[in-house]
Amino acid sequence: MDIPEMFLLADAILIGLDNVTDGLVVYPAIIRSRFLEELPFMCTENIIMKIVAKGGSRQEAHEEIRVLSHQAASTVKNEGKPNDLFERIRKTEYFRPIWDDLDSMLKPELYIGRSIQIVERYCGPNGPVEKALAPHQDYVRQSTTAELNV
Numbered sequence: 001m002d003i004p005e006m007f008l009l010a011d012a013i014l015i016g017l018d019n020v021t022d023g024l025v026v027y028p029a030i031i032r033s034r035f036l037e038e039l040p041f042m043c044t045e046n047i048i049m050k051i052v053a054k055g056g057s058r059q060e061a062h063e064e065i066r067v068l069s070h071q072a073a074s075t076v077k078n079e080g081k082p083n084d085l086f087e088r089i090r091k092t093e094y095f096r097p098i099w100d101d102l103d104s105m106l107k108p109e110l111y112i113g114r115s116i117q118i119v120e121r122y123c124g125p126n127g128p129v130e131k132a133l134a135p136h137q138d139y140v141r142q143s144t145t146a147e148l149n150v
Contacts, residue, residue, distance in 0.1 A: 015146045022145040040085035042111045054097040064094050
């Protein structure tokens with residue numbers, strides 16, 4: 001009894017996913033904008049490591065970053081203002097040893113790892129995904145959005 005029910009559940013999940021993504025439009029500029037808004041928060045671990053490399057205490061650096069991150073997040077969430085974490089870091093004397101390094105830490109490519117290469121390798125032309133879908137191209141082209149009625 002459970003196995004057929006699981007297949008029906010998987011089918012319903014895929015139909016729901018199809019309904020959500022049908023007509024999906026991706027705007028790279030908006031994605032980049034959102035990414036850049038969050039980038040200062042993503043840099044915090046690197047900031048801590050830089051401070052420690054220059055002789056600072058990991059616990060103290062973590063606490064300083066934690067406090068400033070919460071303040072910046074509050075400004076973004078409660079006041080709708082831009083993320084000002086790096087400005088706060090630049091005004092905090094504790095971080096003086098790395099002030100000159102901050103701008104070089106705000107490069108998005110430092111935080112995306114190998115994701116571009118992985119997607120291109122697996123989803124690009126002649127990749128495993130393309131090869132797996134090749135026998136089913138007629139079906140994919142003819143398919144329409146399904147409706148899930150509960």
